[in-house]
Amino acid sequence: MRSLSIILAATMLVLAACGGGSSTPTPTPAPAADAASAQEVIAATLDVVMHDIYFGDTSDNISNPPVWTVKAGDAMTINLDNQGGLEHNWAIVKQGVEMPIPFMPDENEDLILWAAGILQAGEKKSEPFPAPTVAGEYLVICTVAGHYPAMQGKLVVQ
Ligand SMILES: [Cu+2]
Known part of the structure; x- marks a missing residue:
């Protein structure tokens, strides 16, 4: 009889420890993760x-x-x-190649290191873009x- 109540008491201690352990850390990381992802969303688009x-506003790209x-x-x-009447692409050239x-x-x-793919005349599209992992300037x-x-x-990759 005494040993049974010891086991019960031990079980309740374990349950209490588990409950406390799982509920305490959860609220702490959540706001930090939200703030970080919100910041990244602001700077995470590239408009072409x-x-x-x-490309862009003026015809003097060279x-x-x-x-x-x-x-x-x-x-x-x-x-x-x-916005043109022809098909176009946006493609990053590998570094150090002769064009x-x-x-x-x-x-x-x-x-070519990465290309968006061909857009038809008048087409708009958005797609995931993995920025190059090596810093530097790319054509x-x-x-x-x-x-x-x-x-x-x-x-320019920073
Ligand atoms: Cu083109």
């Missing part, structure tokens, strides 16, 4: 506007390329808006045959 045949700045390794969203002119999408695709081009070098920009 495409025209015939250039002398005045549009610059996009991101943080290395960020999981971002890229918003693409093709062929003209760029031929089929023969030169191994030079961004449109891979459609004949659009580089006229259509280019710069991606």
